[in-house]
Amino acid sequence: MGKALIIGAGGVAGVAVHKCCQNPEVFEEICIASRTKSKCDALKKACEEKYGVGEGKTKITTEQVDADHVDELVALINKVKPDIVMNIALPYQDLTIMDACLETKTNYMDTANYEPPETAHFEYSWQWAYREKFEKAGITALLGSGFDPGVTGVFSAYAQKHYFDEIEYIDILDCNGGDHGYPFATNFNPEINIREVSAKGSYWEDGHWVETEPMEIKREYNFDGVGMKDMYLLHHEEIESLALNIKGIKRIRFFMTFGQSYLTHLKCLENVGMTSIEPIEFEGHQIIPLQFLKAVLPDPASLGPRTVGKTNIGCIFRGKKDGQDKTYYVYNMCDHQECYKEVGAQAVSYTTGVPAMIGAMMLMTGKWNKLGVHNIEEFDPDTFMEALNKFGLPWVEDFNPTLVD
Numbered sequence: 538m539g540k541a542l543i544i545g546a547g548g549v550a551g552v553a554v555h556k557c558c559q560n561p562e563v564f565e566e567i568c569i570a571s572r573t574k575s576k577c578d579a580l581k582k583a584c585e586e587k588y589g590v591g592e593g594k595t596k597i598t599t600e601q602v603d604a605d606h607v608d609e610l611v612a613l614i615n616k617v618k619p620d621i622v623m624n625i626a627l628p629y630q631d632l633t634i635m636d637a638c639l640e641t642k643t644n645y646m647d648t649a650n651y652e653p654p655e656t657a658h659f660e661y662s663w664q665w666a667y668r669e670k671f672e673k674a675g676i677t678a679l680l681g682s683g684f685d686p687g688v689t690g691v692f693s694a695y696a697q698k699h700y701f702d703e704i705e706y707i708d709i710l711d712c713n714g715g716d717h718g719y720p721f722a723t724n725f726n727p728e729i730n731i732r733e734v735s736a737k738g739s740y741w742e743d744g745h746w747v748e749t750e751p752m753e754i755k756r757e758y759n760f761d762g763v764g765m766k767d768m769y770l771l772h773h774e775e776i777e778s779l780a781l782n783i784k785g786i787k788r789i790r791f792f793m794t795f796g797q798s799y800l801t802h803l804k805c806l807e808n809v810g811m812t813s814i815e816p817i818e819f820e821g822h823q824i825i826p827l828q829f830l831k832a833v834l835p836d837p838a839s840l841g842p843r844t845v846g847k848t849n850i851g852c853i854f855r856g857k858k859d860g861q862d863k864t865y866y867v868y869n870m871c872d873h874q875e876c877y878k879e880v881g882a883q884a885v886s887y888t889t890g891v892p893a894m895i896g897a898m899m900l901m902t903g904k905w906n907k908l909g910v911h912n913i914e915e916f917d918p919d920t921f922m923e924a925l926n927k928f929g930l931p932w933v934e935d936f937n938p939t940l941v942d
């Protein structure tokens with residue numbers, strides 16, 4: 538069917554590459570391009586060994602690119618001529634990659650919204666500012682096609698389409714019941730992860746944001762496949778788009794589970810200044826403490842072989858159907874070791890890489906074809922939901938779940 542250019546070769550991109558190779562009718566060809574080309578080559582080698590080469594297999598090429606530079610990206614896109622650019626690098630590259638897609642009139646997708654490197658703050662305004670330009674160029678940008686954001690938006694669109702006249706409350710619950718055996722490590726890019734969890738929390742209520750201190754709101758929840766866990770309210774990007782796209786919504790909250798060891802280490806690192814993004818002078822060099830910390834922490838990609846347990850991520854909806862109160866919980870459980878056996882990655886990368894492939898597939902097959910810049914819940918969810926079952930993220934429905942107070 539077509540060709541995708543995948544930018545990034547980290548934990549999530551690795552899974553997306555495997556998943557493209559498992560779907561060669563759609564992904565006839567992929568080009569993996571990243572800052573460190575050796576990582577792209579290693580991925581190519583692993584996938585060629587696993588899935589084979591030749592007739593009926595996904596053809597893989599690799600390139601080096603610094604995605605901070607629009608001119609390099611434009612030259613690469615003109616060379617590769619992909620049907621879509623899958624941005625699975627870091628949120629800092631979203632705008633440069635969108636600019637290059639505009640210039641070359643190529644469809645775009647990503648898994649995380651733009652964040653300026655110098656401020657630990659993310660919001661959609663920068664990317665939504667491209668709406669008209671993308672529409673005029675006759676191309677589509679699909680924003681946030683990971684798990685959260687991503688599948689959580691698809692779950693919301695599915696709930697709205699099939700089960701509710703009006704959704705009033707959404708609680709997004711992200712539980713990682715995995716244990717990697719380290720006292721402290723992050724399951725995806727440590728810099729992005731620590732910026733996210735050390736920021737103030739917030740939720741959407743009655744048309745406005747309510748801000749909280751970091752980790753101020755704590756709840757317990759008994760997760761299917763995992764058991765009882767502490768979870769904390771965080772600010773999360775899909776709240777911003779769901780607040781616009783789900784009609785009649787009164788409140789949206791996002792909770793993520795953290796173990797006590799993680800929180801104790803994080804507090805200590807914060808207290809000594811290691812999570813700061815302000816540059817400091819060290820032995821004649823300018824360094825950013827958080828980037829230095831990233832360099833000494835375990836690479837998330839190395840956690841795969843040692844992580845055991847499951848993730849459970851989903852959404853609890855409350856609202857009205859035919860004048861009656863209705864509750865609906867839909868979630869996925871994913872086993873770290875099963876993921877590792879299949880694609881050599883732990884479940885956090887897996888649960889993001891699978892929807893990244895599916896989102897790209899939706900655009901490449903023309904199933905989703907709205908021009909402009911769109912969040913995932915703006916598209917019809919049904920084919921995506923079917924694909925989740927087919928490509929390794931089956932979902933479970935519960936019409937009488939325990940609610941979060």
Ligand code: NDP
Pocket residue numbers: 544545546547548549550570571572573576602603604605625626627628630648649681682683684685686687724725726729837838885888889
């Ligand atoms: P990694 O750090 O493992 O990988 C990032 C990759 O991007 C690396 O290969 C890195 O190259 C490459 N990269 C970084 N900067 C550049 C650049 N300037 N030019 C080219 N390539 C670059 O991150 P993850 O795989 O864990 O995460 C990838 C994305 O997925 C992130 O945006 C993250 O926020 C998002 N995510 C989304 C989730 C969701 O559910 N929606 C959940 C988890 C993650 P190099 O190897 O040279 O550093």
